[in-house]
Amino acid sequence: MPKSNSEKDFLEFLQEIDAYHELISLAHWDLRTKIPKKGVETRSEAIGVLSAKVHEMQTSDKMKHFIDELKHKTNDEVIQKAVEECELDYERNRKIPGAEYKEYVTLQGQAEAAWQEAREKENFQLFQPYLERLVEFNKKFANYWGYEDHIYDALLDQYEPGMTVKTLDKVFPALRDSLTELRQKVNSSKAHVDSSLVLGYFSKEQQRNFSIEVLKQMNYDFEAGRLDDTIHPFEITLNLQDVRITTRYDENDFRMAVFGIIHEGGHALYEQNINQKLARTPLATGTSMGIHESQSLFWENLIGRSNGFWQANYEKFKSFAPDFFNDLDTRQFYQAINEVKPTLIRIEADELTYALHIMVRYELEKALINGEIEVKDLPDLWNEKMVDYLGIEPANDAEGVLQDIHWSSGDFGYFPSYALGYMYAAQFYNTLNQQLEVDSIVQSGDLSPITNWLKENIHQYGKMKKPLELLQDITNESLNPAHLVNYLTEKYSRIYNF
């Protein structure tokens, strides 16, 4: 059916907004990879100017007009979904009074600077007044936006549409118990698993060369992306045919870059494989933070840290790696990269303890937003929970409550996505195993059947399906933490012989 004039005008308006997004994203990429330091200040201001224009367009009467004119009145499925996305943005933004929004944006900038200083000085109190205001703003916003059961649901919904406290409060405790049980088995194991065996000088260039081989195996398209250096690695989509990844290198620990690149590559595959018919609409991205994270974790851990993957790739790896790896056979290497060792720092956590770090954060931020605890009590509560969940206690706030940037930019409701991503990944993996011979594919070194399955079932849809809808369609069940527990049990029982 040919498009009506308002459908065409709407799509053109979306493309205009998308042009801004593309150049703003490029500016962010440049800020984090290439920019000379004196250029930062003016660049940041330029980003601010254009971002304000985007905000203006997204909340304009013109947008409202399109929403009213097209919602439920179009036969074009893409346009209908795009209208829904625009309406969500429109409503979310319009419900916050302009003056409050402006004040909040200023606060975010100040809070991040304060957080940085507080972390450097290991002094939570420098950050506390900013965090208190951020929490107050987020409570207000949540009330503007509305919710059914729990105020925190309104914040969760920004990152994981449809996810609720009710679901998380059912899933997380079950997961916690299983992980704790598994950790005890690992602790009492006599198996010799020692990650220090893989540490030692490994040149950045050779790490990069090997990682590129892996990205190609994953079918990351280098004609539609590139790999650069940065300080805090990320994936960024400029357009569906320009999806870039970044990494950093530790020349004494190859795991940072190699697994980091596989992780960002997983995010990038998701974006590269979105159906082109969604291009330049707000549907042309991952459907949620959690589903996005499921893709990166799937590749990093379920594939990249699997026995089969290293059976297929260890010889190649050794051709790039320094000589000391010749003293390790595949099995020793595989065990070493999968050592379980609780850490204070989330981003250094192993597969088994990672979700526990998330639960600490979830419980604290939920209670903060709900008014059950106060910001000033966070450091002590954090430390208590770390002992409780992981059995270790931070020596200072820098390795405790101040370690993550998220709260300093007011991102409450984001953390659960990481643990959800893990659970989604394992649940997808379970279905994938029923449909394909995953082990033999991974061992073959040609991963394209897996990439294609992900593309077919997940990637192509972009935001056309909501996260829980996607999960249901693929796995025929709702969120089920048992799949993650099963995957981890099977993996670690073999590594630690229990």
Added chain:
Amino acid sequence: MPKSNSEKDFLEFLQEIDAYHELISLAHWDLRTKIPKKGVETRSEAIGVLSAKVHEMQTSDKMKHFIDELKHKTNDEVIQKAVEECELDYERNRKIPGAEYKEYVTLQGQAEAAWQEAREKENFQLFQPYLERLVEFNKKFANYWGYEDHIYDALLDQYEPGMTVKTLDKVFPALRDSLTELRQKVNSSKAHVDSSLVLGYFSKEQQRNFSIEVLKQMNYDFEAGRLDDTIHPFEITLNLQDVRITTRYDENDFRMAVFGIIHEGGHALYEQNINQKLARTPLATGTSMGIHESQSLFWENLIGRSNGFWQANYEKFKSFAPDFFNDLDTRQFYQAINEVKPTLIRIEADELTYALHIMVRYELEKALINGEIEVKDLPDLWNEKMVDYLGIEPANDAEGVLQDIHWSSGDFGYFPSYALGYMYAAQFYNTLNQQLEVDSIVQSGDLSPITNWLKENIHQYGKMKKPLELLQDITNESLNPAHLVNYLTEKYSRIYNF
């Protein structure tokens, strides 16, 4: 004096426009240095969307309102000059009917593609119909814009404000006669000057490392810029503290990258040294194409290809260069890099013949715009003039009339800037020599007194002074080609012993 509200509003509007310019420039830089090939199409569309917005702002009633309100009514010199620049843009753009402008932009795209094909196939006729239309448009535009003496003046003025056919027609023939005379002396010289002595494998990495040393000597600020690879080298200013240069390498001819980097470095110094009080206004760039080119040519040739420079730097150069340079002493090296040899291709021309290439183009485009010749006659006329001016004849149109991109994007009036840049550079150099001990500074290896002189006299002003005003202020005379002739005579008489 504190700024009035309309002054503040005007500056804010300029900053808004500048934010667009910054992100559009970044997108161009990325297109030419980093972008993966599949991302190009959407990126180009995004640039188009934002460029149209800039055009809209520059020709808006809001802009007109500021011009009317502030022109000659402000006491702030920067604001007054900025208003004048905005008015120029406003008038230039408003005088072209919207529909014609749109048609012209489309034509530019098609013409460039046609030019590329024509050049590949060495067939001018494929390009001819597009060039005919481009010429017609430029005639029409020149008439819309108006002129006093000669229609071509209206086009010249876009790139070199204040420059006229009257001036060029006085200066170019005099220059041509002197250069021809010099060339004859070179031709009859028995001196052994052979550029092939410096050809041979020289790794890209080492060329780059040496060039970076030179850039530092020139006081290029790497904290406010960077150096990347590209196909067609350029300098680009994202903001005054982010001024980037690019280059390409020929591993068998170091001259391409080393002198290319010094050239782009000269452009970059100009921009890095503009007074910060002009930042984020239309005054924060070089005052004209010719003055800009004077800075790049000054560094590339008058410094970079000088005897003193190599006396200071040849030992360092050899520490990066391959062994065969050990067989050449400084004098032999210096002579080799200054060999005079007419070429068909402008961008490969030596210092002595370069301006002659420009005169060929100037005379042809002036006659085209003035209706004295027709597009279809260009190839023959081109070849005749090449024989006439340089004594060599192109074997085909690819190495003749089709070699430059400029006409394919309708840039008539641009070419003279290159020769003007040379004359300006020599004229500045003459004054500089009266004020500083240039030779001993260059030989000292610390070039900062020269950079500072340029900053003080030229760079800091950005567009606050018009090109001919700048020339007069610094050199106390109007454009005088004798300085270029004197410089070349002195240099080449020593190299070729006449």
